[in-house]
Amino acid sequence: xxxxxxxxxxxxxxxxxxxxxxxxxxxxxxxxxxxxxxxxxxxxxxxxxxxxxxxxxxxxxxxxxxxxxxxxxxxxxxxxxxxxxxxxxxxxxxxxxxxxxxxxxxxxxxxxxxxxxxxxxxxxxxxxxxxxxxxxxxxxxxxxxxxxxxxxxxxxxxxxxxxxxxxxxxxxxxxxxxxxxxxxxxxxxxxxxxxxxxxxxxxxxxxxxxxxxxxxxxxxxxxxxxxxxxxxxxxxxxxxxxxxxxxxxxxxxxxxxxxxxxxxxxxxxxxxxxxxxxxxxxxxxxxxxxxxxxxxxxxxxxxxxxxxxxxxxxxxxxxxxxxxxxxxxxxxxxxxxxxxxxxxxxxxxxxxxxxxxxxxxxxxxxxxxxxxxxxxxxxxxxxxxxxxxxxxxxxxxxxxxxxxxxxxxxxxxxxxxxxxxxxxxxxxxxxxxxxxxxxxxxxxxxxxxxxxxxxxxxxxxxxxxxxxxxxxx
Amino acid sequence: xxxxxxxxxxxxxxxxxxxxxxxxxxxxxxxxxxxxxxxxxxxxxxxxxxxxxxxxxxxxxxxxxxxxxxxxxxxxxxxxxxxxxxxxxxxxxxxxxxxxxxxxxxxxxxxxxxxxxxxxxxxxxxxxxxxxxxxxxxxxxxxxxxxxxxxxxxxxxxxxxxxxxxxxxxxxxxxxxxxxxxxxxxxxxxxxxxxxxxxxxxxxxxxxxxxxxxxxxxxx
Numbered sequence: 119x120x121x122x123x124x125x126x127x128x129x130x131x132x133x134x135x136x137x138x139x140x141x142x143x144x145x146x147x148x149x150x151x152x153x154x155x156x157x158x159x160x161x162x163x164x165x166x167x168x169x170x171x172x173x174x175x176x177x178x179x180x181x182x183x184x185x186x187x188x189x190x191x192x193x194x195x196x197x198x199x200x201x202x203x204x205x206x207x208x209x210x211x212x213x214x215x216x217x218x219x220x221x222x223x224x225x226x227x228x229x230x231x232x233x234x235x236x237x238x239x240x241x242x243x244x245x246x247x248x249x250x251x252x253x254x255x256x257x258x259x260x261x262x263x264x265x266x267x268x269x270x271x272x273x274x275x276x277x278x279x280x281x282x283x284x285x286x287x288x289x290x291x292x293x294x295x296x297x298x299x300x301x302x303x304x305x306x307x308x309x310x311x312x313x314x315x316x317x318x319x320x321x322x323x324x325x326x327x328x329x330x331x332x333x334x335x336x337x338x339x340x341x342x343x344x345x346x347x348x349x350x351x352x353x354x355x356x357x358x359x360x361x362x363x364x365x366x367x368x369x370x371x372x373x374x375x376x377x378x379x380x381x382x383x384x385x386x387x388x389x390x391x392x393x394x395x396x397x398x399x400x401x402x403x404x405x406x407x408x409x410x411x412x413x414x415x416x417x418x419x420x421x422x423x424x425x426x427x428x429x430x431x432x433x434x435x436x437x438x439x440x441x442x443x444x445x446x447x448x449x450x451x452x453x454x455x456x457x458x459x460x461x462x463x464x465x466x467x468x469x470x471x472x473x474x475x476x477x478x479x480x481x482x483x484x485x486x487x488x489x490x491x492x493x494x495x496x497x498x499x500x501x502x503x504x505x506x507x508x509x510x511x512x513x514x515x516x517x518x519x520x521x522x523x524x525x526x527x528x529x530x531x532x533x534x535x536x537x538x539x540x541x542x543x544x545x546x547x548x549x550x551x552x553x554x555x556x557x558x559x560x561x562x563x564x565x566x567x568x569x570x571x572x573x574x575x576x577x578x579x580x581x582x583x584x585x586x587x588x589x590x591x
Numbered sequence: 592x593x594x595x596x597x598x599x600x601x602x603x604x605x606x607x608x609x610x611x612x613x614x615x616x617x618x619x620x621x622x623x624x625x626x627x628x629x630x631x632x633x634x635x636x637x638x639x640x641x642x643x644x645x646x647x648x649x650x651x652x653x654x655x656x657x658x659x660x661x662x663x664x665x666x667x668x669x670x671x672x673x674x675x676x677x678x679x680x681x682x683x684x685x686x687x688x689x690x691x692x693x694x695x696x697x698x699x700x701x702x703x704x705x706x707x708x709x710x711x712x713x714x715x716x717x718x719x720x721x722x723x724x725x726x727x728x729x730x731x732x733x734x735x736x737x738x739x740x741x742x743x744x745x746x747x748x749x750x751x752x753x754x755x756x757x758x759x760x761x762x763x764x765x766x767x768x769x770x771x772x773x774x775x776x777x778x779x780x781x782x783x784x785x786x787x788x789x790x791x792x793x794x795x796x797x798x799x800x801x802x803x804x805x806x807x808x809x810x811x
Contacts, residue, residue, distance in 0.1 A: 181758055407659045408784045411674055461657030468654035472673045481653055481800055 146249050182218045194223065198235035205239025205291055206246070212236050213322055220323040229323035233315060240294045240311045247298025279310035383502035387438035388430040390495040394450035396423030400469045401457035416473025440503045447496065633803070634680045636689040644809040645689040649677040653800025656792045659737065661765045661783035663730070663775075664806060669760020676734070676792045677719075677804065683754050683762045686808070687772045690715075690747055695810050697749025701769035707779035710767040712746040714811035717763065717773070719797075721804040728796060734765065735793040738786070741765070742777035747810070750774075765790045773808060 156163055189196045201215050212232070219228030279297060297307050400419035404410045430436055438446070458465035467484035471477065636647045649664055655676040662675035666682045679686070691697070698712025717730035731743040745763065753770045754761065764771035766778035766788075783790055798804065 404658055407786065407789070410658060411661055411784065414673060416673070459657075464654060464657050468658075472654070475673070477652070477667070477673055477678060478650065478801065 143249055143251070146246065182214065183222050186218060186222055194231055197222075197231055198238070201232065201235035202239040202242060205236065205243055205294070212239075216319065216322050225323045229319050232323060233319045236315060236319070237308070237312060240315075241304075241308060243291055243294035244298040244304060244307055247295040252299050279307060280314040381502075381506055383499070383506040384437055385431070386495070386502055387443055387499050388436070389427055390499055391438045391443055391446050392427040392430055393423050393491070393495075394447055394454075395426050396420065397466055397469065398450040398453040398457070401454045401465055404465055404469065405457055414472055416469050416471065416475075418473075419469050420473045438499075440500055443496070443499050443503075447492070630803075630805075636681050636685045638689050638692055640693050642809065643693045644807055645686070645693060646805055646807040647679055647681045647686065648803055649679040649806050651792070651797055651800055651802045651804060652676055652678055653792075653794070656794035656797070656800075659783065659789045659791050661768075661790065662761065663734070663765050664761075664763040666760035666762060669758065671759040671761055675761075676797075677806065679760075679762055679806070683760055683772050684751070686762050687749070687751050687754065690772070690808060690810070693810060695747045697747055697751065699749040699752070701748055701750060701753075701767065701774075701780070703753070703769050704780075705769075706781040706785075708767060709779045710746045710748040710774045710776045712748055715745040715747050715773050716809040716811055717743075717745050718807045718809070719804050720807070721798050721802055723798070724804075727807065730763075732796050733793050734790050737789040737791065739788060741788055741790050742775075744776040745773050745808075746776045748772065748774040 157167060158164070186193050186197050186200070197215065197219055201212060204212060204215065216228070216232040216236075219232045222228065223231060279293065294307075294311075396419045399422045400415050403413070403415050403418050409415075430438070454466060455462055463485060464481060466488055467481040470484045470488060471479055471481065630648065633648045636645050638645050650667075652673070652675060654673075660674060660676055662671050664677040664679050665671045665675035667678045667680060669683075672678050687697070695715075696713055698710060700712070701710055702708060718727040719730065719733055720727050729743075730745065731741070734741050734743070748768070748771060750768070750770055750772060754772060757770050759770060761768065761771040762773065764774040766775050766782045767780045768774045769780065778788055782788055
């Protein structure tokens with residue numbers, strides 16, 4: 119009897135736990151379903167939301183201003199709802215609404231409105247992620263990416279929220295969602311968000327209230343450039359943190375770890391190769407009549423270039439060495455050639471021109487810029503990669519003592535293969551921990567096979583000398 | 592062996608790049624967009640009530656000598672400006688008002704996104720001229736199609752409501768449209784997009800990319 123009571127109690131406890139576990143998710147999903155149903159069933163809601171999307175899509179401040187202003191005394195509420203809407207759903211920078219608010223309501227009233235509504239949006243994103251949980255978000259942004267963000271969060275703590283929040287033109291949704299998945303407490307998140315948001319809100323509202331026309335466009339352009347620079351710095355921080363971790367593990371195991379690298383050669387190679395990918399995608403898009411007539415294909419080029427470049431930076435195993443660059447350049451050129459057809463001297467240049475809105479500049483100017491980029495970039499990739507390989511080979515041959523002092527040493531792809539034998543012979547410790555060595559040494563068999571023909575020739579003598587040194591030691 | 596092969600590839604690639612660069616420089620110098628005799632009224636709509644015509648200036652976009660487009664004339668700075676054959680120096684609203692000023696009556700009967708719908712309304716003759724052109728060139732001659740001979744039947748569609756709402760700058764379209772001020776009744780809405788007719792600029796008739804042309808709309 120006592121045992122039966124215990125079992126029943128356990129069952130009740132289990133039921134309660136299940137309900138507690140799913141209650142918030144069920145409520146949230148119900149709210150989402152109701153919202154979708156209202157959107158589908160009520161024409162006025164349908165039209166209003168479509169209008170908002172069209173306005174966002176056009177990215178026109180004056181249109182946005184007119185859209186909010188037409189709601190009269192409800193304009194502030196509409197603006198706040200828009201800010202929350204963009205926080206949750208639209209991958210758009212909040213500064214778009216911040217500047218509009220400043221223009222419409224005056225700088226300080228707009229500032230308060232933007233601050234309060236963006237805080238509400240951030241809080242909502244945080245709780246959506248916390249309620250829906252890790253499993254859903256992992257499916258969206260992959261487990262690896264999530265782990266990487268968490269490592270960064272752990273290292274930087276609330277500071278990273280503060281940094282991201284200082285830049286209101288960065289789409290903050292992802293950071294808020296990610297923060298909701300970590301163990302970070304809401305109070306800390308909210309405080310960091312508020313602290314970061316307030317000065318930025320004041321500055322952008324004040325400046326935004328005064329700007330008009332071309333000055334506004336230039337201001338927005340500069341903000342985007344600044345945001346990009348900060349983003350690169352943040353990525354670099356994530357990368358450096360990971361590298362230090364790997365280096366420490368290698369040192370512990372007594373092996374050599376040569377960084378995969380954010381050296382100038384790797385970054386430049388990725389930047390160069392992603393330009394080809396961006397252009398190939400954009401040129402293929404011009405083949406679709408409906409797409410080309412509705413979307414600025416130039417933005418696809420620049421946007422694709424930027425996104426693919428940033429993505430490639432996240433994949434440290436992708437090193438874009440010399441051989442990869444040659445093959446990639448040839449392949450993408452063929453795609454561009456086929457996609458452009460007889461308009462090869464028009465389509466890529468027109469795409470590049472369209473993307474930056476220099477519609478009055480001659481196409482020939484853009485052809486010249488593209489060709490110069492291709493030629494100079496190619497030379498730089500070859501020269502820098504060659505230097506990188508030599509340094510990496512020398513570093514491996516020198517042993518762990520030399521490598522440990524340089525956490526961001528030049529990376530090695532093919533040189534690692536070239537110097538692999540030398541390193542193994544020079545470092546008996548590596549034999550005791552072969553797995554670690556193999557893991558950390560970049561493995562790119564297809565690339566090494568080729569690149570390394572010259573690399574082998576170049577590095578053999580150096581590594582042989584280094585081998586001699588280490589043997590004598 | 593492999594090293595020498597790589598060097599050869601490098602030399603050949605660089606040679607090709609240099610050749611392309613030189614060709615590009617050549618085309619750069621030949622495709623200058625500036626016109627030494629730029630008219631004074633380049634950013635206004637000129638109204639001629641007696642002839643029932645209006646005129647304004649636009650720039651040729653050479654991109655659409657080889658790419659399909661349904662956008663014939665779009666106001667500079669607006670969303671569709673870079674997707675059109677001619678980029679006008681004036682807004683679509685100014686063109687609409689000018690057409691009304693010379694007695695034009697907008698049709699305003701186009702419905703949103705209704706595939707195949709054809710515009711009606713007052714006929715408009717569209718002609719272009721530029722420095723060195725052989726007089727006024729009818730719009731029909733300035734366009735071609737990759738799958739046939741395009742027809743032209745421009746009408747004063749109106750569409751001011753949607754022009755303001757979408758703010759994309761469309762002044763003249765090569766098929767019927769609910770946004771453009773003047774649209775082509777020869778084709779239904781969506782005919783270019785679905786490939787019924789693939790219209791683009793006729794580089795044999797039109798001047799080179801970046802040239803300023805004078806566009807004239809005359810009410811019939």
